[in-house]
Amino acid sequence: MFFRFLIGICAIALLLLPGSRLALAAGYRAGSHEINLIGDGEAQGSSKLFVGADEALVKKYLPDGAYPTAIQYYVVRSADKKVALVDTGFGRNLASGLRALGLQPENVDAVLLTHMHGDHIGGMLKEGQPAFPRATVYVAGRERAYWTDPAMMEKAEKKDGFVNAQKVLAAYGERVRTFEPGELEARGVEILPGIRAVAAFGHTPGHTMYLVGDESGQMLIWGDLTHAMAMQMPAPRTAMVYDVDPEEAIATRLKVLRYVSEHKIPVAGMHIPATGMGMVARDGDGYAFTPADLAGALGHREKAPPEAPPKGSNAQSGRK
C-alpha cells in the first residue's frame, strides 16, 4: 500500500529507505508548545520531478540530478498536555514515534492536516478505521472541497489520491472540522490555543501551514512549501510535478520565504531532510537554509517546561 501511495502521489523517483534513523528526532520548544518530529524515512528525489526549472540552475545545484528529501510529520504538545499531530506521513513510524514520546493514538486530541496527499494522510486509517479514536481532524475547507469534488476527480489522471482522501474524510465523519486559513501577514487564524492556520495555497488548493507558539518562541510548520530544499532554496521559482497549481505554489513559496527570513521565524517542513527544522536566510537571488542543531542551536528548546511530557520523550530519545 505504501508503494502504491508512492507511485500515485510522489510519482517515480522517490525511493523510501527504512525510516528507523528518523523515527524520532529532537524536540523543539515554541513558546508553551513542544514540537517533535516523526520521520517515515529519507529519500532521493530526481530533478525530473521539477516543472519549468532553469536547466543551468539544476546543473549548478544538483550536478547529479538528485536531491535528498524525507517524509515526516510533527507532534505538537501544549503546556496543558493537549496533543496535536500535524500530518501523519505514510504512518510507517507513527506508532513507534508516539510511543517514544510516551503517547498512544488514543492520546491524540487533534490531527491538523496541511493537505490531503497520500504522504500526509497515510497514517490516518488503520484497517479502514480512524487510527486516532478521539481526535478531531482539522483541514482547510477548500482542501476538503477539492478532494471531494467529482469534477476534479474526473479530470485527474490518477484517482487513487481522491479515493484515499475521501476514505479518510468518511471514516472521521463528523469529527472533521474545516476552517478558512488566514493570511501570513495576519499570522493566520487561531484554530487551537497557540496554533494558527496560515494559507499557503498552490501545492494543493487548500494547502495550509501551522504557526505554533507565541512571541516568546514560535515555529512555522510549513508542510510542502518545499520538496527539494537543495534546489528550491537557492532557486525558489522551481515548481514540482506534485503542485496542483505550480504558479501559485511558486508565488506562495516566495512570499513565505521572504516573511520567515525577515521575521527570523524558525520553520519545520514535511520534506526537509534531517533535522526537519531550521532557519531561512536571504542569500543572493534565493535563500539558504540552516538546519537546526537540535542539541541546542536554535535556543528555544533547551529545557523542559514544568509541565514536562513523560520521561523518555525529550530531545534525544530514539535519535540515533
Ligand SMILES: [Zn+2]
Ligand atoms: Zn508531501
